[in-house]
Amino acid sequence: MSNEYTHPEMLVSTAWVDEHRSDTKNIRIVESDEDVLLYDTGHVPESVKIDWIDDLNDPIVRDYISHERFAALCAKNGIGNDTTVVFYGDKSNWWACYALWVFKLFGHENCRIMDGGRKKWMDENRAVSTEKPTYAQRDYVAQPQDRxxxxxxxxxxxxxxxxxxxxxxxxxxxxxxxxxxxxxxxxxxxxxxxxxxxxxxxxxxxxxxxxxxxxxxxxxxxxxxxxxxxxxxxxxxxxxxxxxxxxxxxxxxxxxxxxxxxxxxxxxxxxxxxxxxxxxxx
Amino acid sequence: MSAALDEIIDLFSGVEPQMRLELLLDYSRKLPKLPDHYQKLMEAGAGRIHECMTPVFLWVDRDDEGRIHPHIGVAEEAPTIAGIGGILVKALDGCTQEELDAVPSNLVEKLGLHKVLRMNRTVGVAALVGRLKKQAAL
Missing domain, CATH: 3.40.250.10 (Rhodanese-like domain)
Incomplete structure (x- = not known):
């Protein structure tokens, strides 16, 4: 299987997301975009938005948020330490990969990228919603940064x-x-x-x-x-x-x-x- | 500055930052479709404003009375810049040269959007306003 990726499990297809998106107990779908309004125009119905500036970067110091704030961000979005987080976004998943990297930096174990991102989902005419779902608060323990x-x-x-x-x-x-x-x-x-x-x-x-x-x-x-x-x-x-x-x-x-x-x-x-x-x- | 633009600025600056984003989303839906001949030019890649990171296209018509009619085309999946385009077309369609000249280049700040939009948008919008003025002056 020379054409297989080393960690194929890090990618999920749009079809997989469509099939599993209602499993909100174990899976959280996260949209991360360059365009700050894009999520509001319609998104994968169960997805939450995490913004690379507002949510992941410290507003004052040039650095990422503290691990306490990261824990609070996860908790607020109903993400527990055992939740599988699937990222997708605009521009070939550019910002989705960035959000995944920050999640990995804080030691979140189960992260995935939806291959093809937002564009593929839209091109395939899959379900889209403008409602912003909310999830019950979870406890979250962030790890020190993985240097x-x-x-x-x-x-x-x-x-x-x-x-x-x-x-x-x-x-x-x-x-x-x-x-x-x-x-x-x-x-x-x-x-x-x-x-x-x-x-x-x-x-x-x-x-x-x-x-x-x-x-x-x-x-x-x-x-x-x-x-x-x-x-x-x-x-x-x-x-x-x-x-x-x-x-x-x-x-x-x-x-x-x-x-x-x-x-x-x-x-x-x-x-x-x-x-x-x-x-x-x- | 046109009375319509004044009104829009009042509308935006009078509400909370998060509400401004919702207003901007409304305006992105109000951006009129390009007339066919401009749509074709846009598809051919003409009229692009290169300072904007998102593909944005601009043409300016003038009617017999010398009034200005801007036409702005924005790529799909780019609601932020479409919202700015929607504001500009709504506020400036049919304006006079004097009204156009009076549009502030820091329009994003006047709308109170500079804190909720990316810095690169601010520059892109200033470029869009600048190009609009230049093209109308031709």
């Missing part, structure tokens, strides 16, 4: 000194330093354009097919292993601009291709490219 999946600036610095492998998932224009922001996000600029020395450049969206589902294993191996020469048994750091696009690639490398040690550097280019004295390449 094995999160890289900080100084760790990345040591990583490049050891010639460790990095993947930069931004657009080629950002990677080359021609642009200091993502093509359509002009305000999130940095003082220096370029990339972290030694990084490969694989824009995150190359990991998905036209219909928003992930490429099959052969397609992903062709991209990351053959084309870029990355090695699944060596430590790996993924980054982008603020760590959201790279959480998508982190998911692909860790769960679909089975890279042994992948970290997401959420400080990413907005930290690295603005820091005094850090080396960059153009």
């Amino acid at each position: 094995s999946i999160r890289a900080f600036r100084d760790e990345v610095r040591h990583h490049i000194e050891r010639k460790g492998q990095l993947v930069d998932v931004r657009s080629p224009e950002e990677f080359s330093g021609e642009k200091t922001h993502m093509p359509d996000y002009p305000q999130e600029g940095v003082l220096r354009g370029g990339h972290i020395p030694g990084a490969s450049n694989v824009p995150w969206s190359r990991a998905v097919d036209e219909d928003g589902t992930f490429k099959n294993r052969a397609g992903l191996e062709a991209l990351y292993l053959q084309e870029q020469g990355l090695k699944s048994d060596e430590p790996m750091v993924a980054y982008c601009r603020i760590g959201e696009r790279s959480s998508h690639t982190w998911f692909v490398l860790k769960y679909l291709l089975g890279f042994k040690n992948v970290q997401n550097y959420d400080g990413s280019w907005t930290e690295w490219g603005n820091s005094v004295g850090l080396p960059i390449e153009k």
Whole structure:
């Protein structure tokens, strides 16, 4: 079964979600989107919304919410430690993968991505509701952050000194330093354009097919292993601009291709490219 | 600024932030369909405003009296920007050049939406307003 993902259980299909969505005792479906209004226009009927800024990021410090606040967020949405949380969202599950990464950061065990995301669900004309379901409060105990999946600036610095492998998932224009922001996000600029020395450049969206589902294993191996020469048994750091696009690639490398040690550097280019004295390449 | 835009600003700024999002969703449903000839141009990729992360398309017509008629097209599954488009078309359809010139470039802040929308939206909307003024001046 050479074409099977390393952790196929991390993905569920739209059909699976449709079949199991009424099992709200054990399963919580979570929509995470870039567009703040999208959930309100209609969503998987049993789903709740978790917003990457309002719910997962601290409003003051550049960091994620505390683990107490994470526990409260889960409890409020009827998520217990044993609940299977299925994430989906717009833009090929970009934000859904980000939410999953944050859930993993706080040690939530059973997380899944609905392959194809919101677009596939809508394209298949499955049930949609504008009602916002509420669920009975659950007790939730959040774990301390799992640092094995999160890289900080100084760790990345040591990583490049050891010639460790990095993947930069931004657009080629950002990677080359021609642009200091993502093509359509002009305000999130940095003082220096370029990339972290030694990084490969694989824009995150190359990991998905036209219909928003992930490429099959052969397609992903062709991209990351053959084309870029990355090695699944060596430590790996993924980054982008603020760590959201790279959480998508982190998911692909860790769960679909089975890279042994992948970290997401959420400080990413907005930290690295603005820091005094850090080396960059153009 | 047009009286219609003043009214909309009053409406938005008079309610709680969460309610503003609901109003914006209402306006996203009010965005009129593009006339066929613009719809075809949009499908061909013309008229796009590149500062907006979501595909947004804009054309401006002028009638015999010199009044301005903006036409805004937004991709599916992008209610936030469709809501802004709905506000602009509702407030500015049939406005004069003076009324258009008086539209503030910080419209998102005037509507009280800057705290509930992403920063990148704020920039996109400012670009949309800027382009509207520029295109009307042509």
